[in-house]
Amino acid sequence: VVRPSLEKQEFPALFSRHAPFVWRVLRRHGVRESDVEDACQEVFVVVLRRLEDFDGSAGVRTWLYAIARRVAARFRGRAHTRREVSMGPPAEATVPAQAEQRAEQSELARAIAGALANLSEDKREVFELYEIDGMPMAEVAATLEVPLQTAFTRLYAARAELRAHLQRARVVEAVRGHSQARSQGGSR
Amino acid sequence: MSHREPARLLDALEVDDEFKAALREAVDPGPNPEQMQRMAAHLAALPAARPDAQVSTLAGRKLWARGLLLTLPIAASVWWWSTVRVAHDKSAPRALEDGVVSAAPARESVPRIEQPDKPTAPTALPASPPVPRRSQRVRHKRETQAEPDSGADTANPLAELALLRRARAALRGAPERALQLTEQHRQEYRRGLLTEERELLATEALMNLRRVDEAHARGLAFERAFPSSAHTRRLHVILSGVTP
Numbered sequence: 001v002v003r004p005s006l007e008k009q010e011f012p013a014l015f016s017r018h019a020p021f022v023w024r025v026l027r028r029h030g031v032r033e034s035d036v037e038d039a040c041q042e043v044f045v046v047v048l049r050r051l052e053d054f055d056g057s058a059g060v061r062t063w064l065y066a067i068a069r070r071v072a073a074r075f076r077g078r079a080h081t082r083r084e085v086s087m088g089p090p091a092e093a094t095v096p097a098q099a100e101q102r103a104e105q106s107e108l109a110r111a112i113a114g115a116l117a118n119l120s121e122d123k124r125e126v127f128e129l130y131e132i133d134g135m136p137m138a139e140v141a142a143t144l145e146v147p148l149q150t151a152f153t154r155l156y157a158a159r160a161e162l163r164a165h166l167q168r169a170r171v172v173e174a175v176r177g178h179s180q181a182r183s184q185g186g187s188r
Numbered sequence: 189m190s191h192r193e194p195a196r197l198l199d200a201l202e203v204d205d206e207f208k209a210a211l212r213e214a215v216d217p218g219p220n221p222e223q224m225q226r227m228a229a230h231l232a233a234l235p236a237a238r239p240d241a242q243v244s245t246l247a248g249r250k251l252w253a254r255g256l257l258l259t260l261p262i263a264a265s266v267w268w269w270s271t272v273r274v275a276h277d278k279s280a281p282r283a284l285e286d287g288v289v290s291a292a293p294a295r296e297s298v299p300r301i302e303q304p305d306k307p308t309a310p311t312a313l314p315a316s317p318p319v320p321r322r323s324q325r326v327r328h329k330r331e332t333q334a335e336p337d338s339g340a341d342t343a344n345p346l347a348e349l350a351l352l353r354r355a356r357a358a359l360r361g362a363p364e365r366a367l368q369l370t371e372q373h374r375q376e377y378r379r380g381l382l383t384e385e386r387e388l389l390a391t392e393a394l395m396n397l398r399r400v401d402e403a404h405a406r407g408l409a410f411e412r413a414f415p416s417s418a419h420t421r422r423l424h425v426i427l428s429g430v431t432p
Contacts, residue, residue, distance in 0.1 A: 020218030027216040041227050109213035186288050
């Protein structure tokens with residue numbers, strides 16, 4: 001069923017509802033924290049311009065995702081150009097947002113962020129679209145333009161890798177704690 | 189082949205709350221309310237979807253640089269022309285005589301731009317000037333280049349260019365300073381050759397200072413004063429609020 005194109009008056013609601021999703025997509029696609037607000041705005045400038053072109057044959061988020069991905073690629077390019085021109089200190093690398101460990105994060109959150117950063121891009125994308133953004137799997141598959149079966153495979157693989165990574169991290173933590181306790185006991 | 193979706197980790201009963209909280213914490217939380225508000229304000233200030241607003245700011249910059257490069261030889265030829273040609277047509281009165289922008293102009297009160305070379309209508313401009321045909325535009329352009337006002341400050345186009353370059357350099361870090369420099373240019377080169385470039389810079393500086401209404405007013409004045417300007421696309425990009 002093809003829905004009619006979006007109207008201009010729907011834009012504010014569209015923005016409020018989907019800006020966080022667009023923001024996360026931009027971050028996942030390597031837009032730097034300092035640029036993400038500009039990039040997000042740029043996405044919605046494009047959206048505003050193309051509202052009437054949206055024919056509803058795909059979901060709104062699928063459409064937004066495609067725009068955000070292109071804008072993110074442009075911003076990464078600009079960041080690269082700026083580094084070349086300015087000759088300043090190297091800008092922060094275009095790593096996924098999850099890899100940037102924030103000081104206020106709990107230990108478990110940091111471990112999860114590390115695990116997500118270690119996932120391959122295609123698995124991480126499926127995992128986050130499904131688990132965090134709450135997209136149905138059919139929409140995830142359509143957004144990423146992969147067969148549904150592939151999307152499911154990636155999701156299960158991502159979960160398994162995440163679990164394995166966290167278990168490893170727990171074992172390492174336990175060993176570290178044990179050795180610290182031993183060294184403190186020996187020093188007494 | 190049908191698939192049943194597994195329960196999401198954030199919803200699954202068997203996943204403990206600590207893990208759910210940590211998972212939420214591990215991913216980017218998205219924009220905070222202040223950022224949302226700022227973006228919404230910027231987007232609300234956009235003119236209705238304009239076909240030119242899509243030009244990327246990078247492309248816009250290239251366009252600006254190209255415009256400047258094109259301007260140099262034109263400036264040189266106009267300067268040469270003005271030194272050898274004494275007689276000129278003074279019959280056409282100026283349409284825009286004062287480039288001062290009021291402190292907080294309403295959208296309707298469009299600032300006026302001093303236009304050195306262009307013979308235009310003497311008084312009030314129509315709200316939406318008719319777009320001239322291509323042949324007319326070409327002729328208008330030729331007239332613009334071939335008949336400079338003898339009073340134009342064309343003595344030192346390079347100094348004029350240098351001043352605007354300083355304004356351009358200050359645009360990002362110190363837009364207030366950039367605006368001052370464009371104002372200085374307006375005063376020193378009241379009939380300068382780089383009026384269009386100055387107005388473009390001033391508009392961008394105003395946008396950078398978040399003085400959106402003034403920027404739009406100035407942009408509107410620009411479009412009226414220079415309807416066939418090569419900088420129009422760049423102007424639309426600037427007014428779209430997309431930060432370069």
